[in-house]
Amino acid sequence: MLEKTIVLKNASVYGEDQIIRQGTITILKGKIKDFGHDVHLGDKEAEVIELPETYHIVPGMIDVHIHGAAGADTMDATFEALETIAKILPQEGTTSFLATTMTQEQSKIEKALENAGLFIEAGQVEGTAETLGIHLEGPFISEKRAGAQPVGAIIKPDLELFKQLQELASGHIKLVTIAPEIEGSLDVISYLREKNVVASIGHSDATYEEVVKGMKAGASHVTHLYNGMRGLHHREPGVVGAALLHDELTTELIADGIHVRPELISLTFKQKGNEKVVLVTDAMRAKCLGDGQYDLGGQEVTVQKETATLKDGTLAGSIIKMNTAVKNMMQFTGCSISDIIQMTSANPAKELNIFDRKGSLAPGKDADIVVLDEDFEVVMTFCKGKIAYRRDDEA
Ligand SMILES: [Zn+2]
Numbered sequence: 001m002l003e004k005t006i007v008l009k010n011a012s013v014y015g016e017d018q019i020i021r022q023g024t025i026t027i028l029k030g031k032i033k034d035f036g037h038d039v040h041l042g043d044k045e046a047e048v049i050e051l052p053e054t055y056h057i058v059p060g061m062i063d064v065h066i067h068g069a070a071g072a073d074t075m076d077a078t079f080e081a082l083e084t085i086a087k088i089l090p091q092e093g094t095t096s097f098l099a100t101t102m103t104q105e106q107s108k109i110e111k112a113l114e115n116a117g118l119f120i121e122a123g124q125v126e127g128t129a130e131t132l133g134i135h136l137e138g139p140f141i142s143e144k145r146a147g148a149q150p151v152g153a154i155i156k157p158d159l160e161l162f163k164q165l166q167e168l169a170s171g172h173i174k175l176v177t178i179a180p181e182i183e184g185s186l187d188v189i190s191y192l193r194e195k196n197v198v199a200s201i202g203h204s205d206a207t208y209e210e211v212v213k214g215m216k217a218g219a220s221h222v223t224h225l226y227n228g229m230r231g232l233h234h235r236e237p238g239v240v241g242a243a244l245l246h247d248e249l250t251t252e253l254i255a256d257g258i259h260v261r262p263e264l265i266s267l268t269f270k271q272k273g274n275e276k277v278v279l280v281t282d283a284m285r286a287k288c289l290g291d292g293q294y295d296l297g298g299q300e301v302t303v304q305k306e307t308a309t310l311k312d313g314t315l316a317g318s319i320i321k322m323n324t325a326v327k328n329m330m331q332f333t334g335c336s337i338s339d340i341i342q343m344t345s346a347n348p349a350k351e352l353n354i355f356d357r358k359g360s361l362a363p364g365k366d367a368d369i370v371v372l373d374e375d376f377e378v379v380m381t382f383c384k385g386k387i388a389y390r391r392d393d394e395a
Pocket residue numbers: 065067100137282317
């Protein structure tokens with residue numbers, strides 16, 4: 001069957017190094033065909049969607065740290081859970097993500113990895129977000145900086161064990177959160193680098209020197225900067241000081257205004273710039289559900305007023321949506337939409353070595369496209385050219 005060209009018209013189109021006002025972008029067979037001012041349609045059968053001039057057409061967002069949403073969690077270890085997550089994320093502008101595990105009994109981690117690996121192998125469900133791979137958050141972390149990761153399930157870094165886990169995951173672990181100061185860690189980090197898996201420093205009590213050693217071994221990313229790590233002291237810069245100083249390290253930020261104060265988000269952006277920050281949600285299953293009691297890694301979590309906490313008050317993931325993080329980031333830092341696109345799409349795509357097919361609006365790339373209104377609310381989302389979300393009033 002011949003596929004129709006889809007044409008989005010009249011809104012601002014954000015290309016890699018140009019913004020086209022009242023532009024047009026065309027989609028064919030899951031890919032971006034063309035964009036510009038006067039795009040030749042060449043297809044009378046095209047489905048044309050006229051948009052208000054005030055709308056923004058941006059690349060789909062990539063969330064490299066998300067545990068769950070809408071009642072489902074990667075640790076549920078079922079296809080159904082991952083399908084639920086993949087189906088709901090386009091509502092917030094996310095078109096691809098890393099299914100994120102957490103520190104739990106080894107057998108549970110194994111089940112979640114095996115399930116996610118098989119889910120990815122089965123192929124993307126049309127009209128849902130793509131599961132790009134797995135973010136293994138722990139178990140190779142520090143007991144001192146466990147945060148909401150259960151301390152009893154932490155395991156000493158072990159290269160042979162990692163290889164087994166990667167095999168169970170059918171090779172789909174793409175990012176590993178690890179504490180570089182723990183014995184055995186540097187061997188794992190070197191191996192990850194060799195295999196093009198992103199090694200991320202996180203849930204770590206590392207000193208400045210220990211972070212530098214981790215970096216030399218191949219670590220290139222920092223998991224939720226400020227949260228679950230040794231902070232900055234003027235005589236011991238810790239993980240935070242090292243992350244702010246070194247360009248080799250790309251830093252995740254949870255921009256909900258709760259995990260990190262807005263002033264510090266602003267300071268981070270000033271220091272790291274738009275190419276070394278990646279916005280993540282670190283969202284758990286309560287996202288999209290509202291206040292109540294939930295489970296996170298076998299622990300009870302209370303969600304109240306946008307904050308998820310364990311009984312002792314420890315922050316337990318977030319319930320923030322990607323487009324809310326975008327709005328916050330612009331408000332906290334005064335950054336531009338082009339800066340935002342770097343932090344939500346281009347940077348994660350480059351880190352995961354998929355910038356040739358995702359992370360920007362360019363001809364030939366996957367048609368992962370988000371239309372935002374003037375308030376940065378999501379109007380519609382395309383995953384590989386298929387409509388994955390359309391706000392009611394736009395139907
Ligand atoms: Zn997390």
